[in-house]
Amino acid sequence: MPETSAGVWAWTVHDAPIGPLLLAASGDGLLTVVFHADPPARERILTRLRARLGAGPAAGSEVGAEAPRRHLEAACRELDAYFAGRLRDFRVPLDWSLTDGFPRRVLRELAAGVPYGTTAGYQDLADRVGEPGAARAVGLAMGANPLPVVVPCHRVVESGGGLGGFGGGRETKRALLALEGVLPEPLF
Structure with a gap:
């Protein structure tokens, strides 16, 4: 994968109602959101990011350089608002450099x-990107999504x-579909 145009990235862990999320951003925008970011998973994730981005995170701490830090702060604010039911559309800039080709199109x-509160089928998305026989490939693209939730x-x-x-x-x-009103809230 190509290095981000900014060359510097930063990361943080954000506590969410669905568990800790590791967020990474470049100067271009939010790079990734990773579920279940407990300490052992965090190290694996950061090792993979270093290998793919060709650069290390901004030096000093988990939150470093100014532009990536601003994107991380914006993403954290927006995620908090989303989980509180106050945000339906994320506005944080996205850095798409961790995906390309068909998955990026999808x-x-x-x-x-x-949009928020709706669903689409795998086949529907394949049709929308002009690949009517690619429902399974859409599933693979969903599984490789570097920016889930957002x-x-x-x-x-x-x-x-x-x-x-x-x-x-x-x-x-x-839980995410219940938050958006697509599924009923769990009773327990």
Whole structure:
């Protein structure tokens, strides 16, 4: 993958109702959101990011350089508002450098064309990007989404009404869909 145009990136862990999220940003925008960012997972994630980005995070602490830090702060504010039910559309700039080709096309269509409180099927997204036989490839693109929640792959469901898979786990997908009013809130 190409290095981000800014060359410097920073990261932080954000506590969310669905568990800790590792967020990383470059000067261009939010790079990734990773579920279940406990300390052991955090080290694996950061090692992968260093390898893919060709640069280390901004020196000094988990939050470093000015532009990446601003994007991380914006993402944290927006995630808090989203989980509190006050935000429906994320505005934080996105750095798409961790994805390309077909997955990027599908994820951009998802971000632009599947609004809060709605769902789309894998086949529907394949049709929208002009690849009608690519429903399974859409599923792979959802599984490789570097920006879950912000680029809402939880909104993609099976055509028969099933939840489908989700990198954050089915309970997390269920919780996000309940937050958006697509599914009823759990009783317990």
